Amino acid sequence: TETPQRGFFGHPRALANLFGTEMWERFSFYGMQAILAFYLYYSVTEGGLGLPKATAAGIVGAYGGLVYLASVGGAWVADRLLGAERTVFFGGVFIMCGHIALALIPGLAGVAIGLVLVIIGTGGLKSNVSALVGTLYAKDDDRRDAGFSLFYMGINLGAMFGPIVTGWLQTSVSFHLGFGAAAVGMAAGLVQYVLGRRNLGPDARVVPNPLTGAARVRALVIIAAGVVAVALLVIFGAITPENLPTVVTWVVLAAAIAYFAVILSSRKITSVERGRVFAFIPLFVISFGFWALFQQQFTVLPIFADTRVDLDALGFPIPPAVFNSVEPAFVIVLAPLFAYLWTRLGERQPSTTVKFSLGVIGMGVAFLLMVAVSATGSGPAVNPLLLALILVVFAMAEMCLSPVGLSVSTKLAPKAFGAQMVALFFLSIALGSSVAGELAAYYSADNEPGYFGILGGAAIVLGLVLLGLRPVLRRFMHGVH
Numbered sequence: 001t002e003t004p005q006r007g008f009f010g011h012p013r014a015l016a017n018l019f020g021t022e023m024w025e026r027f028s029f030y031g032m033q034a035i036l037a038f039y040l041y042y043s044v045t046e047g048g049l050g051l052p053k054a055t056a057a058g059i060v061g062a063y064g065g066l067v068y069l070a071s072v073g074g075a076w077v078a079d080r081l082l083g084a085e086r087t088v089f090f091g092g093v094f095i096m097c098g099h100i101a102l103a104l105i106p107g108l109a110g111v112a113i114g115l116v117l118v119i120i121g122t123g124g125l126k127s128n129v130s131a132l133v134g135t136l137y138a139k140d141d142d143r144r145d146a147g148f149s150l151f152y153m154g155i156n157l158g159a160m161f162g163p164i165v166t167g168w169l170q171t172s173v174s175f176h177l178g179f180g181a182a183a184v185g186m187a188a189g190l191v192q193y194v195l196g197r198r199n200l201g202p203d204a205r206v207v208p209n210p211l212t213g214a215a216r217v218r219a220l221v222i223i224a225a226g227v228v229a230v231a232l233l234v235i236f237g238a239i240t241p242e243n244l245p246t247v248v249t250w251v252v253l254a255a256a257i258a259y260f261a262v263i264l265s266s267r268k269i270t271s272v273e274r275g276r277v278f279a280f281i282p283l284f285v286i287s288f289g290f291w292a293l294f295q296q297q298f299t300v301l302p303i304f305a306d307t308r309v310d311l312d313a314l315g316f317p318i319p320p321a322v323f324n325s326v327e328p329a330f331v332i333v334l335a336p337l338f339a340y341l342w343t344r345l346g347e348r349q350p351s352t353t354v355k356f357s358l359g360v361i362g363m364g365v366a367f368l369l370m371v372a373v374s375a376t377g378s379g380p381a382v383n384p385l386l387l388a389l390i391l392v393v394f395a396m397a398e399m400c401l402s403p404v405g406l407s408v409s410t411k412l413a414p415k416a417f418g419a420q421m422v423a424l425f426f427l428s429i430a431l432g433s434s435v436a437g438e439l440a441a442y443y444s445a446d447n448e449p450g451y452f453g454i455l456g457g458a459a460i461v462l463g464l465v466l467l468g469l470r471p472v473l474r475r476f477m478h479g480v481h
């Protein structure tokens with residue numbers, strides 16, 4: 001057999017390529033998302049579209065939900081039509097075109113075209129680029145986890161720099177230049193992907209379960225019918241900017257229930273496997289609760305940063321989008337510490353169930369801290385460093401839940417449904433995102449203690465309930481920890 005490649009920090013050279021592609025993709029994704037809510041609700045004279053704040057935040061949440069719903073579609077396209085390597089490429093092209101549309105086309109038309117393209121593209125790129133990282137290592141290669149940790153650094157480097165660049169361009173020049181920067185970032189990622197593509201092994205190009213002949217035609221007809229149906233619902237006013245996050249929430253919930261039902265009722269799974277899928281249900285609920293709070297970084301917290309934080313407190317004007325850089329910056333710092341902690345604890349480290357509980361409880365604590373911080377006065381009175389400090393708690397909560405989420409979904413998956421369990425985990429993120437958009441309608445500057453207090457308290461209760469269920473879950477998990 002061939003000697004393992006060690007061209008990038010002791011890892012296969014292709015990891016550098018995927019690292020760079022995903023870093024630039026996240027730069028464009030989080031850069032655009034950081035200024036999106038402001039673009040939607042700023043007045044026309046400020047360069048925005050003048051929507052009500054709740055509608056603006058709702059659209060951002062629905063967009064986030066659709067991105068993760070589309071990842072499920074993207075995994076299917078890679079699995080049955082194109083293979084991961086080509087799906088990532090076309091995904092990147094769609095994303096770049098989406099940001100170009102936002103940069104060039106004015107009004108809601110630009111938003112609609114741009115966001116739909118970014119949703120389709122991210123659906124194609126995001127889950128498959130991670131899957132490609134997996135193809136770089138043999139099953140027993142002990143560099144595997146370290147490779148994913150490096151890749152996670154790339155994600156967060158991009159997520160940190162994107163909002164700084166777009167936020168600065170937005171406040172000093174215009175929203176459209178900010179969106180343009182996102183397009184340039186994705187272009188850089190694509191160039192780098194194309195140049196390094198040949199380093200990916202043959203596994204990357206395989207279509208694992210190809211659709212052939214009639215089945216392929218049938219699938220394309222179903223997709224086309226779906227597109228036409230959605231277009232008609234929009235044209236006849238059944239789907240509006242106001243109800244979009246609610247519609248997305250119900251669609252995702254229906255998809256998740258259908259997935260669970262198909263898996264649980266399948267004759268291809270054993271009773272042990274069925275128990276494990278049951279054990280995944282509370283984890284799905286916790287994950288949903290976590291993301292419903294966490295994703296408010298892009299819905300409610302931008303409104304808070306823009307209207308309640310003293311953006312001149314440090315002696316220079318802070319673009320409000322820059323708060324979106326704080327959490328990824330702390331993930332970069334904390335991820336190695338958490339990795340060290342878990343390795344150090346070894347067998348004594350908390351189980352996945354406990355980590356999930358800690359994640360959602362951490363978000364609850366962050367929201368209760370928001371209650372304290374918001375008590376510092378009315379108007380733009382809050383010290384920006386206090387908001388940054390709360391985002392550190394967000395990062396610690398993410399470290400408990402997000403990295404283990406994917407791995408526990410694969411571990412609890414029945415043999416016949418591996419990819420579907422990962423899809424279910426993505427659907428919990430999708431559901432959390434759209435609910436984070438819906439919740440913005442309940443937020444206002446004068447009910448902050450109630451808003452942050454109720455959500456924070458609910459998250460903590462959810463976490464404690466899961467902790468209480470631990471013995472039951474352990475039984476159903478049959479040896480998976």
Ligand code: GLN
Binds near residue numbers: 155402429
């Ligand atoms: N911020 C990380 C990312 O964009 C984790 C959130 C997620 O998508 N799971 O990948």
